[in-house]
Amino acid sequence: TTTLAFKFRHGVIVAVDSRASAGSYIASKEANKVIEINPYLLGTMSGSAADCQYWERLLAKECRLYKLRNNQRISVSAASKLLSNMMQGYRGMGLSMGSMIIGWDNKGPGLYYVDDNGTRLSGRTFSTGCGSSYAYGVVDSGYHEDMTVEEAYELGRRGIVHATHRDAYSGGVVNLYHMQEDGWIKVCKEDVSELIHRYRKGMF
Numbered sequence: 001t002t003t004l005a006f007k008f009r010h011g012v013i014v015a016v017d018s019r020a021s022a023g024s025y026i027a028s029k030e031a032n033k034v035i036e037i038n039p040y041l042l043g044t045m046s047g048s049a050a051d052c053q054y055w056e057r058l059l060a061k062e063c064r065l066y067k068l069r070n071n072q073r074i075s076v077s078a079a080s081k082l083l084s085n086m087m088q089g090y091r092g093m094g095l096s097m098g099s100m101i102i103g104w105d106n107k108g109p110g111l112y113y114v115d116d117n118g119t120r121l122s123g124r125t126f127s128t129g130c131g132s133s134y135a136y137g138v139v140d141s142g143y144h145e146d147m148t149v150e151e152a153y154e155l156g157r158r159g160i161v162h163a164t165h166r167d168a169y170s171g172g173v174v175n176l177y178h179m180q181e182d183g184w185i186k187v188c189k190e191d192v193s194e195l196i197h198r199y200r201k202g203m204f
Contacts, residue, residue, distance in 0.1 A: 002131030002163035002170040003033055003044040004156060005100045005111055006139060007124045008147050012102050012109045012179040014042055015156035017131070017164050017192065018172030020049055029172040037063055039183040041079055041103040046129035047096035047116065055097060059083050076103035076110025080120055088118030098128035102179050109179060131163030131170035138162045149178070153187055161199060164192045 003016045020031040035043040035056040041063060045052035062082055066074040074082075080101040087095065095116040103110050113121045113128070125143065127135040138159040147155065157174050164170040174195065176187040 001033065001046040001129030002127065002135050002160055002167060003046050003098075003100065003129050004127045004132075004135045004139065004159045004163075005044065005102055005125070006143060006152075006156075007109055007111050008143075008152050009145055010147075010149050010152065010178075010180070011104070012111055013152045013156040014044060014100070014102050014177040014179065014184075015160045016044055016175050017129075017160050017170045018175060019164070019170055021169050026171070031172070032175060034175055034177055035060070036184070037079070037101075037103075038067075038073070040073060040105070040179075041076065041101065042177060042179065042184055043083075044100040044102070044128070046098040051095050051097045051116070052099060055083065055086055055095075056099065058086065073105065075105040075107065076101060076112065077105075077107075077122075079103065080110075080112035080114055080122075083114045084118050084120035087114065087116055090116075091118055100126050100128065102177075102184075104179055104181055104183070127159070129163075129170065131160075131167035134163040134166045135159040153178070157188075157190065157195060158199065161192050161195045165196055 016033040020028040033045040037060040043056040097116040
């Protein structure tokens, strides 16, 4: 798995691969590792697919209940804190989850990392999964705050493609999302094999 998210001037980019593996067996090439919590919140999955899906769906339910009770959307900070609190209650019980919570609220764009220990970090760039070190290398070398939207899309795509090229447990397609002030949009779903051929000149 490789998941990647970074903030820039026009919002937050979220890019993920789609390979689900069970040991050395490729269980799925079409797993969507982005959970669409609501129109203003996204969560990413890495680690155990079952753990991520269960806890992030539970988070989506809690966010919906919050909106019904308080008549306003939950903030990105509060949503990530809810997930972190859930994880702390099950600490040391063998859960496997590395997640990012991405959203937009009245404070602007938000990006948080939450894992199965209950660790919760706010930041500008995060990548999780076994291909994350490769994705970080690409993003760290190409990132700047004032990127255009197209440059940001391309950086997200490249980060995932280079990770899938070097990491045996990442592959499939790149699912790319853009979190904007009026909610998230799904930008593309592109096959990594085709993208690798497009980038081939610079890869070898």
